[in-house]
Amino acid sequence: QVQLVESGGGLVQAGGSVRLSCAASGRAFSYNTMAWFRQAPGKEREFVAAITWGSGSTYYGDSVKGRFTISRDSAKNTMYLQMNKMKPEDTAVYSCAATSILVITTTPVTYEHWGQGTQVTVSS
Secondary structure (H helix, E strand, C coil), X not given: CCEXXXXXXXXXXXXXXXXXEEEXXXXXXXXXXXXXXXXXXXXXXXXXXEEECCCCCEEECCCCCCCEEEEEEHHHCEEXXXXXXXXXXXXXXXXXXXXXXXXXXXXXXXXCEECCCEEEEEEC
């Protein structure tokens, strides 16, 4: 059984920074690729960033390129999302997800495991 637990959300002012963490447990191959998605009220779930666990290859959604950085610590089985230069439109519930697929995918349905989500609110 794979379990993903997010932490680090909260309230931040525009222009500020927040780091999210996602701790993974369970069978290692179940999270060959991990990602962050976000969902704002009334909007569809949006891909934010993804990383392959083995090589560390990364991919970002257009709206966060240059501001967010995804990383992982294999020793801690933890993935991170460093969010800088935050904007009010970044306000959303951020969820981490994991898939056994070995390549990066941006489609939510391809991710088999999900965390409970953490709220990030950016004030203007």
